Amino acid sequence: MNVIEVKGLTKDYGRGRGIFGVSFSVGRGETLGFLGPNGAGKTTTLRHLMGFLHPDSGEARILGMDCFRQAAEIQKHLGYLPGEIAFPDGMRGEEFLRFQAGMKGRKDLGRAKELSERFELDLTGRISKMSKGTKQKLGIVCAFLQDPELLLLDEPTSGLDPLMQNRFVELLLEERARGKTILLSSHVFEETERTCGRAAILRKGRLAAVEDMERLRASRSKTFCISFAREEEAARFAGTFPEAVPRGTEVELPLSGSADRLVKALAGYEVRDLSTRSQTLEELFLSYYGEEAAK
Numbered sequence: 001m002n003v004i005e006v007k008g009l010t011k012d013y014g015r016g017r018g019i020f021g022v023s024f025s026v027g028r029g030e031t032l033g034f035l036g037p038n039g040a041g042k043t044t045t046l047r048h049l050m051g052f053l054h055p056d057s058g059e060a061r062i063l064g065m066d067c068f069r070q071a072a073e074i075q076k077h078l079g080y081l082p083g084e085i086a087f088p089d090g091m092r093g094e095e096f097l098r099f100q101a102g103m104k105g106r107k108d109l110g111r112a113k114e115l116s117e118r119f120e121l122d123l124t125g126r127i128s129k130m131s132k133g134t135k136q137k138l139g140i141v142c143a144f145l146q147d148p149e150l151l152l153l154d155e156p157t158s159g160l161d162p163l164m165q166n167r168f169v170e171l172l173l174e175e176r177a178r179g180k181t182i183l184l185s186s187h188v189f190e191e192t193e194r195t196c197g198r199a200a201i202l203r204k205g206r207l208a209a210v211e212d213m214e215r216l217r218a219s220r221s222k223t224f225c226i227s228f229a230r231e232e233e234a235a236r237f238a239g240t241f242p243e244a245v246p247r248g249t250e251v252e253l254p255l256s257g258s259a260d261r262l263v264k265a266l267a268g269y270e271v272r273d274l275s276t277r278s279q280t281l282e283e284l285f286l287s288y289y290g291e292e293a294a295k
């Protein structure tokens, strides 16, 4: 049996906003990346899974139970990290975790101490004085507190520095190895690529695809940003690569596979700077499915 089963889930906020006929499932022990740009409908879908929203049509089930009607029972089995966490202002970190543990019927702090050490989180501080990243760490510790079998994580690394992002990825890999089921929402591909076997791609409220992560990774191209000494050099170079986009002295060049052709071509020019940027989700979608599918 799938742990998460979503069928034809629809919430219409009007003027094209919301989610429309979203269907996907997450098997036991699977980590599914839930990918989509800002406003695609990730949070709305997760809020249905949490039972906070009633769908206009369709259904969302967790462990066979209806997410709206049986929300209280379902919550015993899951840990949730919201995209925007509303903390009570007056509390200190540990006090908040005790309060949350109590709500889940626990008397102890579960994994809180171990996880706080891992994320270098000081639980004695007042939440109102914590930085954005520190609050995010507190949210993460809270989601994993009771060692739940299912985790719903909405943009979990937002606000974390690269070192802490890495620690979070390590934690996810460990949890996956322990058989946990994880739904990981993100607007950046890189966040999901190390941890997820499959990715569901949401676009304008509709599920565009559920793909194997390996296949998505293989189809990705890199965009090279090249800064030339002179505008005419940039234009001349762009003329030799049909996919190049010149902008003054700069050229953006999407390239998949080997960079050998690029490096050899650049040898004849004065290059001021060379950098790469990651493909956006929209570019990834376009390179995978082509322009027609994106309409």
Ligand SMILES: Nc1ncnc2c1ncn2[C@@H]1O[C@H](COP(=O)(O)OP(=O)(O)OP(=O)(O)O)[C@@H](O)[C@H]1O
Residues within 6 Å of the ligand: 013, 017, 018, 019, 036, 037, 038, 039, 040, 041, 042, 043, 044, 045, 083, 187
């Ligand atoms: N309560 C609401 N009333 C009206 N429109 C809403 C409501 N909640 C969300 N929306 C709209 O529904 C769409 C999907 O929003 P949602 O927050 O689910 O996207 P998201 O993929 O989580 O984006 P982000 O990455 O920015 O968090 C957006 O256009 C948003 O403005």
